[in-house]
Amino acid sequence: MTVAAGVGYVLIALGPALSLFASVIAKKPFLILTLLSSTLFWLISLIILAGAWRAFLPVKSTELWPYSILILTSVGFQEGIRIGFWRLFKKMEDMLNAFADRVSKPRLFLTDKMLLALAGGLGHGLAHAVFFCLSLLTPAFGPATFYVDKCPSIPFFLISAIIALGFVIIHTFSMVIAFNGYTEGKRKDQIFVPFAHLIAALITLINLVPGGCNIGLPLLCIMAGTTLYYSWQLVWRRLTEHQTTRSSD
Amino acid sequence: MDDRSADSDPVTAGESSILDTLGEDVIRIVSPVSLCMLLVVLLVSSLSSTNDLSSSISSLFLSSTTTPTSFSSLNLLLLGSDSTWEEIKSALVTAFSFVVVVTLLTFLLVLLFYFRCTNFLRIYMGISSLFVLSFLGGFISLLLISHFKIPIDPFTFAILLFNLSVVGVFAVFMPKFPISVNQGYLVAIGVLTAYWFTMLPEWTTWALLIAMSLYDLAAVLLPIGPLRLLVELAMSRNEEIPALVYEARPVDPQPGDRVRVWRERTDVRIEATENSTNSANVQTVQETRLAVSEEITAPLIEAFPQTGDRHLGTEEEEDGIGLGSSGAIKLGLGDFIFYSVLVGRAAMYDYMTVYACYLAIMAGLGVTLLLLAVYRKALPALPVSIMLGVVFYLLTRVLLEVFVVQCSSNLLMF
Numbered sequence: 275m276t277v278a279a280g281v282g283y284v285l286i287a288l289g290p291a292l293s294l295f296a297s298v299i300a301k302k303p304f305l306i307l308t309l310l311s312s313t314l315f316w317l318i319s320l321i322i323l324a325g326a327w328r329a330f331l332p333v334k335s336t337e338l339w340p341y342s343i344l345i346l347t348s349v350g351f352q353e354g355i356r357i358g359f360w361r362l363f364k365k366m367e368d369m370l371n372a373f374a375d376r377v378s379k380p381r382l383f384l385t386d387k388m389l390l391a392l393a394g395g396l397g398h399g400l401a402h403a404v405f406f407c408l409s410l411l412t413p414a415f416g417p418a419t420f421y422v423d424k425c426p427s428i429p430f431f432l433i434s435a436i437i438a439l440g441f442v443i444i445h446t447f448s449m450v451i452a453f454n455g456y457t458e459g460k461r462k463d464q465i466f467v468p469f470a471h472l473i474a475a476l477i478t479l480i481n482l483v484p485g486g487c488n489i490g491l492p493l494l495c496i497m498a499g500t501t502l503y504y505s506w507q508l509v510w511r512r513l514t515e516h517q518t519t520r521s522s523d
Numbered sequence: 524m525d526d527r528s529a530d531s532d533p534v535t536a537g538e539s540s541i542l543d544t545l546g547e548d549v550i551r552i553v554s555p556v557s558l559c560m561l562l563v564v565l566l567v568s569s570l571s572s573t574n575d576l577s578s579s580i581s582s583l584f585l586s587s588t589t590t591p592t593s594f595s596s597l598n599l600l601l602l603g604s605d606s607t608w609e610e611i612k613s614a615l616v617t618a619f620s621f622v623v624v625v626t627l628l629t630f631l632l633v634l635l636f637y638f639r640c641t642n643f644l645r646i647y648m649g650i651s652s653l654f655v656l657s658f659l660g661g662f663i664s665l666l667l668i669s670h671f672k673i674p675i676d677p678f679t680f681a682i683l684l685f686n687l688s689v690v691g692v693f694a695v696f697m698p699k700f701p702i703s704v705n706q707g708y709l710v711a712i713g714v715l716t717a718y719w720f721t722m723l724p725e726w727t728t729w730a731l732l733i734a735m736s737l738y739d740l741a742a743v744l745l746p747i748g749p750l751r752l753l754v755e756l757a758m759s760r761n762e763e764i765p766a767l768v769y770e771a772r773p774v775d776p777q778p779g780d781r782v783r784v785w786r787e788r789t790d791v792r793i794e795a796t797e798n799s800t801n802s803a804n805v806q807t808v809q810e811t812r813l814a815v816s817e818e819i820t821a822p823l824i825e826a827f828p829q830t831g832d833r834h835l836g837t838e839e840e841e842d843g844i845g846l847g848s849s850g851a852i853k854l855g856l857g858d859f860i861f862y863s864v865l866v867g868r869a870a871m872y873d874y875m876t877v878y879a880c881y882l883a884i885m886a887g888l889g890v891t892l893l894l895l896a897v898y899r900k901a902l903p904a905l906p907v908s909i910m911l912g913v914v915f916y917l918l919t920r921v922l923l924e925v926f927v928v929q930c931s932s933n934l935l936m937f
Contacts, residue, residue: 324926409875481934
């Protein structure tokens with residue numbers, strides 16, 4: 275539906291990500307590099323998943339169960355990879371600290387570590403939006419629009435843009451929660467992240483039912499809001515705790 | 524809690540963390556490469572509505588002196604849509620002849636440099652960049668004007684084209700020109716040449732990319748490689764090779780020692796190679812090497828540790844790539860061009876391949892920069908990125924696309 279609509283869909287999916295990028299990440303070059311590498315990481319995990327599932331695709335049935343297995347395996351794989359990503363992150367942190375000692379600058383602050391987690395999460399979210407939404411948006415720049423059978427009330431591009439928006443938020447902030455949870459060793463945070471991801475992915479299963487997207491989309495946005503709130507609370511708590519321990523020294 | 528000491532609060536401490544400046548140099552190289560790729564993708568996607576035949580004709584018209592491309596486009600015209608095997612054969616022949624021509628020309632360049640015909644080389648490169656900017660730039664502008672129906676008269680167009688090309692030639696070769704204009708024009712030359720290359724038929728493009736990366740690997744690392752000879756010649760004479768190189772210097776030099784280091788820089792290691800994009804009449808000399816400019820404290824001979832001698836590294840490590848103030852990364856223009864050709868060709872298929880190839884090329888560039896930091900000698904920038912790019916293109920096209928389209932057309936995302 276013309277260039278304006280196409281650009282609009284892009285901005286719906288990527289608006290918060292772009293503002294996060296411009297305000298926080300673009301200022302520190304290392305965060306841009308972290309973002310690029312985490313995007314690549316997510317792409318590689320997606321390619322591995324696609325390779326594993328290639329033999330079974332395309333799924334012709336309209337039953338629910340093949341798709342739910344698809345979702346379960348994909349989310350499980352990605353959450354497992356997240357732990358690997360955290361290990362890489364720890365190694366990088368050690369290298370950065372060693373480098374900081376060498377050039378006699380202060381070691382990584384707590385805010386630095388959280389910024390790194392944010393950049394990593396944003397990379398994942400960006401990769402999700404790009405591969406699941408943007409790459410399919412090319413027809414939207416043309417003269418017409420497209421409706422899926424199961425969801426005749428909203429154009430396909432708008433649905434995928436809103437879902438991508440939800441997942442950008444979920445990926446970005448669940449990485450912050452996850453890294454904090456693994457660092458602190460708190461079970462609650464560690465369990466929350468795969469749980470939230472799984473629930474969000476299962477919510478999109480509702481879209482398979484005719485007319486289901488009217489329920490699925492708001493639920494997904496609620497899930498994204500929950501993740502955002504949880505991460506906000508966690509970061510607030512961590513920062514105030516840190517402040518009090520510092521001032522009590 | 525955390526056992527890391529000195530988790531000081533930056534606000535109260537007032538110190539900056541290392542995260543503020545780390546990786547600056549890398550970003551200064553990544554941004555122009557990304558910009559070049561973005562412009563080529565935009566050009567390709569906006570101008571690709573012209574069908575294959577007319578673009579073959581236009582490339583035929585333009586490259587009337589180029590044997591390889593006219594051969595393959597002539598082939599395409601005569602035989603219509605070839606069988607795949609025919610296309611592969613002609614692609615391999617084209618790529619092979621291109622590599623042979625480039626090798627011969629690079630040896631010629633080494634010979635000329637050996638006989639100190641530096642002025643001849645500089646004038647020649649000025650003429651070739653004038654050619655690229657005026658002819659290729661004019662041709663692509665004409666395509667854009669006819670596609671977007673921009674109202675412009677021939678005289679204005681001629682004046683603008685003439686002015687822009689002449690300023691471009693000066694920007695690229697005058698030493699005192701503002702660095703941002705220099706960088707901008709180098710990116711423009713890269714975009715124009717890369718777009719021209721994407722007009723080749725598909726199999727030819729891929730064969731050419733792979734052949735060039737293999738050539739790059741051989742020419743820089745083998746002892747008889749022409750590029751290695753060129754580098755060693757330049758080093759032994761303490762001279763700069765006249766070539767088109769993108770230098771990732773900061774646009775506004777910081778006050779203090781940074782400016783001093785640039786002015787006093789005498790021993791610059793530029794590893795150069797030459798790629799000829801056209802045949803005998805038109806040659807564009809470009810570099811496809813990655814190099815690091817050394818501080819003046821390290822004499823050039825010592826800069827190549829013959830026996831793995833690393834003691835000079837201790838004072839330079841802080842100023843190495845991406846870390847410090849004096850190390851600026853130089854990337855040859857040929858690297859820009861071939862990266863953009865890969866991404867442009869991926870854009871002709873679908874945008875998903877564009878993103879995947881972009882990430883692959885960035886990863887390859889990162890790996891090359893890392894190797895550069897470790898080995899500290901001239902390294903070929905093409906092989907890793909192009910190979911990763913081709914692999915990711917194939918994987919995306921074969922595996923990823925089906926998966927993602929299946930999921931998102933059912934509105935299933937994770």
